[in-house]
Amino acid sequence: MTDLLRIADREFRSRLLLGTGKFPSLPVMRDALDASGTEIVTVTLRRIDLDSPEPNLLEFVDRDRYLLLPNTSGAEDADDAVRLARLARAAGLSDWVKLEVTPDPRWLLPDPVETLAAAERLVKEGFTVLPYIGADPVLAKRLQEVGCATVMPLGAPIGSNRGLKTRDSIAIILEQAEVPVVVDAGLGAPSHAAEAMEMGADCVLVNTAISVARDPVEMARAFRLGVEAGRAAWRAGRAPERAVGEGAEASSPLTGFLRGTA
């Protein structure tokens, strides 16, 4: 059974995208990437600290196996985001970009106006643009119209691990979507990922829930299973929910011989 995720001109078997932040060490991160089955990992660009150079992340990410998805973390407006994306592309990292514009450091909620402006510019420059957004169906549609490869609505504020707090809005986004929908941010447990996938999300992006777990590698495996379970459930078509007033419906036949008179 092939059930491939298509983003732009690429196909992927895994529907779990992983962030690389906040792992206890780079070897643990490498093992977690492996256990998750992911094929797309996010990275970010930072000024090199010339006084105390750190180990090189890319020595722990096999680029033959994983597509690097540079994000524009730190961008406070469209200009910042475009600058970061161009840098990443010039450096040969990727012409794919996870567009995030988050001027407010407290909530890290994406700025919809700047995100849309940056997306239009980046699409025109030939980037494959995956924008991180609040779960706003109108914005998602606009981003789709300007040529974004996906939309990435958040489930809950980033790093909050609270799950699908934006469920109803994501349902509308899914109904309208002509590009893959990536639920990004806020998913704290494999059950949250499964829930998003059961709703019909095309994939999810997880970072904190895995990287700060007591055992990140085992949690990566758990998320892999959660995503696979949710996807299989969506493909299978879940049984309809009955309202309380409709009562129960037995799965075993109740007619029978115990009280039969015939």
Next chain:
Amino acid sequence: MAERSGEILLNGRPRILTPGQSLAQLLVELELDPRWVVAELNGEPLGRDRFGSVTLQPGDRLELVRPVAGG
């Protein structure tokens, strides 16, 4: 803010420039592996294939960046 000759601004800090130095030579001096370095010169991204041919000039603003872990 008068620019002193023979200096570049490297990651926001002044640095004495060795005359005629290429970016590739500067990276050697800084003990940075060029495979992992992303460079921006005077606001423009610089592809790795140009590291050897670009000669740094006094007053240049050079940003050396690298991919790090992030979500």
